[in-house]
Amino acid sequence: MLKYAIRRILYMFPILLGITLVTFLLFNVAGGDPAVQMAGKYATEAEIEAIRKDLGTSGPLYVQFGNYIKQIVTFDFGRSWATKQEVTRMIFGEEFRTSPMLVSVSLTFPAFFITLVLAISIGLLLTFYRGGVLDKSIMVVCLGAISISSLVYILFLQYYLGYKLGLFPISGISYDWVDKWNYLALPIIIFVALSLGSNVLFFRTIFLDEVFQDYVRTARAKGLSNKVVMFRHVLRNALIPIITLVVIQIPFLITGTLLIESFFSLPGLGGLIYNAINNADFPVIKAMTFISAVLYMFFQLLSDILYAVVDPKVQLK
Amino acid sequence: MGCIKQIITSLTIGLLSISMFTACTSDKKKFENSISIAYGSDVKALDPVFAEDYYASQVSSQIFETLYEYHYLKRPLVVQPLLAESMPKISEDGLTYTIKLKKGIFFQDNEAFKEGKGRELTAEDFIYSWKRLLDPANKSQGTWVFDGKVKGVSDWREKMRKGLADYDTPIEGLQATDKNTIQIKLEKPYHQLIYVLAMTYTAPTAKEVVDKYGEEIINHPVGTGPFILKDWIKSNKIVLVKNPNFRDMTYPTEKDEEDPESMLKDAGKKIPFVDKLVFNIITEDQTRWLNFMKGNLDILSIPKDNFDSSIANDQIVTDLADKGLELHVNTEPDLTYIAMNMKDPILGKNKKLRQAITLAYNTDAALKKFYNDRGIVAQSIIPPTIDGYDPSFKNPYKDFDVEKAKKLMVEAGYPNGKGLPEFEFATTSSSTAVQMAEFFKDQMSQIGINIKIVPNSWPQFTQKIHDAKAQIWGIAWVSDYPDAENFLQLLYGENVSPGPNGSNFVNAEYDKLYKQALLLPSGEKRTKLYHKMRDIASEELPMIPMIHRQGYYLTHGWIENFKRHITISDNFKYIRVNMDKKKKLKPEL
Known part of the structure; x- marks a missing residue:
């Protein structure tokens, strides 16, 4: 039974990878640009681009996906784009x-x-x-x-x-x-x-x-x-x-x-x-x-x- | 069988007894000298830098204070000093503002300060806080209050982006000339400066607090205001308590002509009156309504579905009046409108078509259908209660007239819509927004225009407008400050997408007038320019002005001194809870 359990746990990794990939692609197709949301009405294109860089959404998709995997491994999903709060604390609470x-x-x-x-x-x-x-x-x-x-x-x-x-x-x-x-x-x-x-x-x-x-x-x-x-x-x-x-x-x-x-x-x-x-808050969605x-x-x-x-x-x- | 019965009985008894036991313990909370209200969505960061939406701004402004504020009772709004000692001294060319601070203002006690005691506020705190607001790393949406208007700000921001400046790098236009004096130097006259100095964005935060909490500063607001953050459980509630060290500040001694005498009952008395403020997050209308009717909430904007059962002929119904409830109605300085993208090759090039669309839209019906008639039909881009509003102005295209619209369609070259492609109406996916879009579609079908409704998530919706890819859409603008400029800028040529001019309207005459008006202080000359701009917008119609909404608020009989204006967010310090009335009325609910 132990062998079975270990084998099943190992199977989880490719499945998880698949799920993260699908989530990532879906968000990139339908999520909208978070930098536009965060910059507000009076931002210039340069300011929006600076925010994109800061969020890590301006680089190539494979780099962004790599970052996502890193977040999963370290269980650090950063801060919410909508509330600016730390994602893990939003889920597990201050206490x-x-x-x-x-x-x-x-x-x-x-x-x-x-x-x-x-x-x-x-x-x-x-x-x-x-x-x-x-x-x-x-x-x-x-x-x-x-x-x-x-x-x-x-x-x-x-x-x-x-x-x-x-x-x-x-x-x-x-x-x-x-x-x-x-x-x-x-x-x-x-x-x-x-x-x-x-x-x-x-x-x-x-x-x-x-x-x-x-x-x-x-x-x-x-x-x-x-x-x-x-x-x-x-x-x-x-x-x-x-x-x-x-x-x-x-x-x-x-x-x-x-x-x-x-x-x-x-x-x-x-x-x-x-x-x-609703807010296309990708860090929370990812977590x-x-x-x-x-x-x-x-x-x-x-x-x-x-x-x-x-x-x-x-x-x- | 017996076993099942036992289980059911013990479960019911268990649940009920817990409920009864705790109901008794919570009875003590019933008669607190506190105000409890509800928000429909969560409050984000409590930091002036992020006072982006109404909720965050309102809660923050109970904790933080600004140099100026609006008189609580006078209408139209009047600016008065709050942390400033007096109104600013303005140089003759209108480019330098010198502001003296009141002495003896202290930050709220916090561990970040020496021995936990709040220290005195200085002019440097403002300069530091404004740099935080302008720091590109903080991604504040409020940078517009100074950027491009105050000398050296754009340059400093650019250098910060490139890592060539820091908080020690001075900004020419934002200086503390001594411990209690701030000097603001402008690039060009900026008559709205006094208003932005009353916005939460410009409230001071102490550097020690930011240093102590770092990124977590958003959860540790420490200001100079009348209330202190006691407890904040995300998505649940925020509890503020009275700041025991708040300076002597008193209730106004003057009122507006329309206010009853009772509004001055507390004139000259020390504020705040209540010990506690509770901001509950309650997303559902029924839940808000039932909590209010039970007395768990003290103030409530009447939900759409409860409007007809609580208001008749603009008066509160007898049953509710008998419970001591009071109705407060105020017209909000806002505008809902249907925007048309002027970059669109058909919509943007054909004025007659836009006029026909406007004429075929029955705003009165929309007002009844979607707002319970809570609002007034907007004739122009400038809302009531704002400098520049003219109640006698009638927009020639705002009278619902399908026949006239049909004639204009002929003149536009599209008789009965012939030859027109289908237009896309972008909307968010909420049920009310989609119903409004359906209504627009029905209205347009009367003149042969086909509309396709495209629902979007909010981010997708704003993205479309930002990228100038939306064709027609409905949206609203709520005033940041009581000056028509705040609305007229929505059509200013330099503000086209991604700016606030989502219609991408560019009109040389309009832009010229806008620039001229910016240089003028409030007065007849400026109002004339505002009206000329309003007339151009009313003829060109890059947007259909729809409705200026009205707030219908109910308060319980124990709430006194309540008066609302959406621009005044620090109003809780003036409100009193009559404890005798509360003890009498609340148990009867």
């Missing part, structure tokens, strides 16, 4: 407590965990009572929930739970470790509400696939109770798709959720990425592309390794 990455993760991780626990439990329940009234009605509710735009949840719940009933703050964040959850509670509820429907349907399908397998029939024939069959056998065998879903989601959870962050004024990575793209790519590949590898852990039939070669 850990106020890090945008921590804000995003504090929202998405608990929300995702709650969604997962609820969705798996409801999924098992529906499988248990498949075809019955409960199954059908929850299916309808889930389908309905998926069909409603996420904006409706946000606008409605923020208005009623935050403003009208005053149960939660309308928006904002606190960096106090306890007070923080007061601000995150409503965004977490909305996140769960937004993702629960599709997850329940997903797990129901996975579990239904399993309950018709021979091993389930055997287990029942042995006289095991339904509870034991569901929790000890079905759930364990359904772990592979569960791991796939969970592990692949993690990088996206780390990079935040733009819409919820934006409506609740949570200074997370979702907004950071959005602003960087975030690199971080996302590494995260994605790492968790992909992790999920492959976990397959082998949970399923002895899977062998990593």
Whole structure:
């Protein structure tokens, strides 16, 4: 397994190179000239050219790309073109407590965990009572929930739970470790509400696939109770798709959720990425592309390794 | 089943109890003597050198001060000394300004100073700070305030670029003649100098602070102003607190005729009145609105979607008035306009075509559709509240008249648009900008002109204008200072792309008048020249003047002395929070 992991890690390098190259080319085709932005309305052509030189955007493309690679290796992406702040600090914060990455993760991780626990439990329940009234009605509710735009949840719940009933703050964040959850509670509820429907349907399908397998029939024939069959056998065998879903989601959870962050004024990575793209802030885009790519590949590898852990039939070669 | 129920119940109880617990603890914060407002986008650097946008400039100007400022209440705007002892002494030829500093002005306390105590401000601090502003390495967008206008500045900048000068190299036109005296020598008369000396760009920073923090100076603003930076969490909020060592400065004793008497209730009293200012970054309209309605924000520009439910017949609706809210309306000295590129072989060469386009555009409808009628139809390039504005002026092409436009299309040689290629309308990709472009397209279809809408990211959009590659586009200009010159320069021949004259309009007569006007001080003679330039622009129409926007602001009943003008950014020191009213009104929200 170690050999496998090392080989996969080595594969990451050419993939990363490809991603950085594509990002670089895309930016150069569609990004606009940052020097023009920075120079302002009254700058002369000579001043703009001086800024280009300073930013390193006036040289040949291969030199610029070389600089990008150097930034990745040294993990020093310089300063943002839009905010003039240091890029790594924009992502990881002045201190850990106020890090945008921590804000995003504090929202998405608990929300995702709650969604997962609820969705798996409801999924098992529906499988248990498949075809019955409960199954059908929850299916309808889930389908309905998926069909409603996420904006409706946000606008409605923020208005009623935050403003009208005053149960939660309308928006904002606190960096106090306890007070923080007061601000995150409503965004977490909305996140769960937004993702629960599709997850329940997903797990129901996975579990239904399993309950018709021979091993389930055997287990029942042995006289095991339904509870034991569901929790000890079905759930364990359904772990592979569960791991796939969970592990692949993690990088996206780390990079935040733009819409919820934006409506609740949570200074997370979702907004950071959005602003960087809007302002053609290439240093931030470069850093975030690199971080996302590494995260994605790492968790992909992790999920492959976990397959082998949970399923002895899977062998990593 | 029981297990699931348990999980759901404990989660809900958990979330709610955290919420209740912390709601109680945050109750203490409810009645602070503070002002909380919201910005729609993030604040960048807090450094006068980078006071490029409204937000950065407004926050900075609570911390930093300039030589001059605008009287808080008088309209039209009146310049008055702030760090300067008096108005500048100007030589007879108008080329030398001598400015004396007030004595006993101290920088805010900071570790950068000896024993952490802020030292006294000197004339040298201004010269140093202005060199920082002009230093090409700092890439400030505010160099225009002195460059090309003050003696020796362009030369010094050129030498700095080549590494032949440093901060010890003197600039002829920017000198500290003694500890408290600044002398500015101009290349030619520059009557707008007094205004730029009131802009945040020209506020002083201490060299010790810059030396201590280096590039991080953008996060460590230390000025002489009434508020000190306490906390800044990027993309979240900026908290400023009252500067305990702020000198004795008092609330104005004179007001504008239109102001109610209550605006002078605090006349002569020491400012600032509040202990704390909080600038929250809230990008969504609904979030801003709900926070305001809950009393978490004290002042708010009414979001577009909440306008109809809060304002009727230009008055605040009863429900909101009952909650103690007050409405403040002010016309902004700005201009939204549709520019046409005069370098375009068809648009640029055919005046009748541009006139027809202007006549076929229904600005009134646009004002209602996109601005909730919050604004006035612009007749010319010069906005209200600015020296040179004439409310009686009527632009002959600004009356929406499709029939007349069609006749002009015939005279232009393109009857019903026949023979005209499709024009590209460049826009940013925001939904409102695209809707505005769609509206323009619809209007033009009435006279047979085909428009293709090309959405761009903001950088691509500005790049197109900079490279003179855009054909038609919509944009706005907000005044830097209260002089029509700030708008008329948008059509001055020497300012063509990449300069602010994105229309690339070049007209010998207009340029001649502009140059003449630059040499004149404010007065009837100069206003006449401004009007002649306005008339040329109104006939040639390289841009369609659209709207002068109006600000509709709501304040809670506990906010007193609120008066707004976009050019006055250091206004928070004058605002008072009536704590008795706050304690009474806020719990009812």
